Amino acid sequence: MFWNLFLKECRLQWREKRFVWSLVVLLLLAVPAVAVGFAHYRSDLSEVEAGAVAERERWVQQGPKNPHSAAHYGIFVFRPVSPLRVWDQGITPFAGGVVFTEAHIKTDASYETAQDQSTLSRFGSLTPAFVLLYLVPLFLMINGFALISGEREQGTLRLLSASAADPRRLLAAKWLSLFPIVLLVGGVMLGLGLVLLWGRLPAANLLTASALCALVLLLYYGTIANMTLLCSAVLRSSHQVLVCLLLFWMTSSLVVPKLAASAAESWFPTPDREAFHGAMKQEKKSGMDGHDPADQRVARIRTETLAKYGVEKEEDLPINIDGLLMQEDENYGNKVFDRYYEELAAVHAQQERVFQWSSLLSPLLPARVLSMTLAGADSGTQHRFNEAVEVFRRDYVELLNTDMMHESRSGDWRYQADEGLWSRVPVFTFDFGSPLSRFATQSAALGMLLLWFLITGVLTAWLAPKFLQKVTP
Amino acid sequence: MLQAIGLTKDYGDLRALDTLDLTVEAGEIFCLLGANGAGKTTTLNLFLNFIQPCAGEARVDGIEVAKQPTDAKKALAYLPEQVMLYPKLTGFENLTYFLELSGLRLPESERNALFDQVGLDQAASRRRLETYSKGMRQKVALAIALGKKAKALLLDEPTSGLDPRASKTFSDLMTNLRDQGMALLMATHDLFRAREMSDRIGVMRSGKLVGCYQTADLTTAELESLYLQHMSEA
Numbered sequence: 001m002f003w004n005l006f007l008k009e010c011r012l013q014w015r016e017k018r019f020v021w022s023l024v025v026l027l028l029l030a031v032p033a034v035a036v037g038f039a040h041y042r043s044d045l046s047e048v049e050a051g052a053v054a055e056r057e058r059w060v061q062q063g064p065k066n067p068h069s070a071a072h073y074g075i076f077v078f079r080p081v082s083p084l085r086v087w088d089q090g091i092t093p094f095a096g097g098v099v100f101t102e103a104h105i106k107t108d109a110s111y112e113t114a115q116d117q118s119t120l121s122r123f124g125s126l127t128p129a130f131v132l133l134y135l136v137p138l139f140l141m142i143n144g145f146a147l148i149s150g151e152r153e154q155g156t157l158r159l160l161s162a163s164a165a166d167p168r169r170l171l172a173a174k175w176l177s178l179f180p181i182v183l184l185v186g187g188v189m190l191g192l193g194l195v196l197l198w199g200r201l202p203a204a205n206l207l208t209a210s211a212l213c214a215l216v217l218l219l220y221y222g223t224i225a226n227m228t229l230l231c232s233a234v235l236r237s238s239h240q241v242l243v244c245l246l247l248f249w250m251t252s253s254l255v256v257p258k259l260a261a262s263a264a265e266s267w268f269p270t271p272d273r274e275a276f277h278g279a280m281k282q283e284k285k286s287g288m289d290g291h292d293p294a295d296q297r298v299a300r301i302r303t304e305t306l307a308k309y310g311v312e313k314e315e316d317l318p319i320n321i322d323g324l325l326m327q328e329d330e331n332y333g334n335k336v337f338d339r340y341y342e343e344l345a346a347v348h349a350q351q352e353r354v355f356q357w358s359s360l361l362s363p364l365l366p367a368r369v370l371s372m373t374l375a376g377a378d379s380g381t382q383h384r385f386n387e388a389v390e391v392f393r394r395d396y397v398e399l400l401n402t403d404m405m406h407e408s409r410s411g412d413w414r415y416q417a418d419e420g421l422w423s424r425v426p427v428f429t430f431d432f433g434s435p436l437s438r439f440a441t442q443s444a445a446l447g448m449l450l451l452w453f454l455i456t457g458v459l460t461a462w463l464a465p466k467f468l469q470k471v472t473p
Numbered sequence: 474m475l476q477a478i479g480l481t482k483d484y485g486d487l488r489a490l491d492t493l494d495l496t497v498e499a500g501e502i503f504c505l506l507g508a509n510g511a512g513k514t515t516t517l518n519l520f521l522n523f524i525q526p527c528a529g530e531a532r533v534d535g536i537e538v539a540k541q542p543t544d545a546k547k548a549l550a551y552l553p554e555q556v557m558l559y560p561k562l563t564g565f566e567n568l569t570y571f572l573e574l575s576g577l578r579l580p581e582s583e584r585n586a587l588f589d590q591v592g593l594d595q596a597a598s599r600r601r602l603e604t605y606s607k608g609m610r611q612k613v614a615l616a617i618a619l620g621k622k623a624k625a626l627l628l629d630e631p632t633s634g635l636d637p638r639a640s641k642t643f644s645d646l647m648t649n650l651r652d653q654g655m656a657l658l659m660a661t662h663d664l665f666r667a668r669e670m671s672d673r674i675g676v677m678r679s680g681k682l683v684g685c686y687q688t689a690d691l692t693t694a695e696l697e698s699l700y701l702q703h704m705s706e707a
Contacts, residue, residue, distance in 0.1 A: 004569070004570070004573045004578075005570070005573060005574070008559075008562070008566070008570045008573075011561075011562065011566070012559060012561050012562065015561040015562075016561065113481070153559075154557055154559075155553070155555060155557030156557050156558065156559060157525070158551070158553060158557065159551065159553070159556075159557060159558065159571070159614075160522070161522075161523065162523075162546060162549065162550075162551040163546065163571055163574045163575055163617075164543050164544075164546035164547045164575055165574035165575070166543075234564075275475050281502075338684070357602065
């Protein structure tokens with residue numbers, strides 16, 4: 001019985017040219033979006049793989065060199081490309097994909113692809129996430145705005161009201177009738193994505209990511225469907241409903257995210273990059289909080305080392321004290337870096353909180369965060385990548401310093417290591433983690449999206465039937 | 474079947490319906506005559522629970538409309554002046570949909586039979602409603618009323634805009650429904666059709682039922698004279 005009510009709503013929508021055009025336009029955007037996303041992924045992947053191979057060759061083939069010179073020769077680390085980036089590029093175009101690592105310095109990722117893009121790219125790229133998170137809701141609103149207000153204007157609401165129909169069943173049929181377009185477009189995109197990415201990451205991860213993505217989208221579209229029906233029931237004319245929904249879409253999709261970003265940056269400003277690095281350099285030199293400056297540290301270590309080995313001159317030490325001093329300098333510098341980056345992380349966390357609270361004004365924000373997280377293109381994954389790079393840098397610099405310390409004598413700057421040592425530096429690897437583990441880190445965003453869905457759902461289920469029965473005499 | 478007991482409706486200071494007492498029995502056609510604003514449509518709206526009474530009760534088959542609107546509506550069918558069904562659906566699809574809404578699922582043969590009963594051929598019933606005339610749309614609405622097995626039918630100016638032939642066909646259909654035991658309450662300006670098809674006629678003025686007549690006792694000319702007399706008393 002209910003099925004027939006649902007079918008009637010679908011049949012009416014299908015016979016409206018608006019539905020057919022919406023479907024055609026969305027499919028015309030959806031298929032190229034997946035194809036373009038996949039092409040970008042393959043191109044980025046081949047660049048990163050080629051870059052990583054060339055860089056490894058450059059490092060291993062650098063020839064005989066003093067280990068400390070090699071530590072300054074440095075290694076470029078490339079951010080691996082997650083296949084799920086086909087779906088959502090997230091912050092990666094702005095976060096930088098290459099980090100130059102060397103001794104004494106913690107560098108941030110650079111070479112943002114956004115730098116190479118045109119001004120047009122500021123308006124967003126045609127990615128599956130853009131189609132699914134921005135365009136599909138817009139078309140959903142355009143198709144559904146007159147579902148109740150249109151009945152009122154046509155006069156059919158009088159007959160519906162006179163027919164003793166259960167308004168909740170009517171409402172449920174209308175609500176569900178908004179989903180065939182979503183399922184068609186989303187299904188085509190997900191299906192295409194699965195075919196293209198099959199075998200490029202573990203099947204379990206791919207299927208989990210797809211299922212979680214579908215969950216996020218259903219919650220988001222459910223919220224949009226709730227809003228659409230609520231406005232259509234409460235407002236008097238279809239014209240008002242459409243204007244109201246478009247304003248909601250613009251506010252939710254364009255205004256709130258920009259305002260949230262501005263507010264976050266204004267209330268919790270990220271320190272200027274040069275000033276930030278300058279302060280770290282200065283603190284390393286003058287000592288943390290002005291205590292234990294570098295020259296005093298060096299003098300103390302020299303004294304302690306001579307005492308430890310029971311010798312009076314550095315030349316008599318069984319190790320190269322310069323290697324030790326450099327490693328000690330690294331260790332001290334790492335403490336400074338950790339402290340500064342912890343403070344920076346605290347600022348970022350406060351900015352994240354502003355975004356989380358802004359989600360109360362826009363259901364797109366939590367959906368966007370969850371989408372980026374599933375794609376491994378969110379700030380959390382970028383942060384983990386930066387941390388992994390730093391661990392890699394510290395490890396290989398320590399390896400080089402230790403080699404210099406044990407394989408040469410103090411004052412012997414002519415010592416040179418060769419390929420044997422360079423090859424002992426491991427190849428950088430980064431594990432994105434499973435989609436489920438990444439998703440679990442965004443429980444606040446999921447909660448917000450669920451809250452939007454439930455609140456709009458309760459309001460719609462409570463108010464819309466009343467208005468559905470309300471007939472203008 | 475239809476009963477108004479002291480039914481009253483105010484819109485602010487305006488009394489649209491003033492303590493109306495009225496009964497329409499099963500197998501009876503009752504026409505409400507009156508000028509615009511006399512309270513005819515307000516009466517129908519109160520029976521349909523589109524508006525709430527300020528005092529009194531509207532009852533359908535003994536059920537008080539304001540208290541049990543869904544149950545009351547199950548016994549009712551409604552034919553507005555402009556029959557607004559879904560223009561993008563066929564007559565057949567409209568019938569099926571509205572019957573589903575009332576919780577009825579009839580086999581296709583029975584649904585076709587309903588169209589036969591109201592005189593709409595099956596080929597026409599498979600066309601979209603946007604191609605229908607007003608008379609054809611009315612027939613679909615009547616098929617819905619029949620299919621629903623409604624005990625009472627409320628009609629609001631059903632013959633306005635119909636050509637004489639369609640109007641005659643409509644009258645025949647109404648008398649046919651009456652003969653099947655349905656109670657019909659019709660608001661109209663059409664004295665001729667009211668005289669032709671109804672059993673009783675009520676004249677309304679300023680929200681009050683000012684006269685009630687057995688149609689069999691009146692010629693059309695007498696009815697017109699009475700009607701004008703009531704109107705001139707205003």
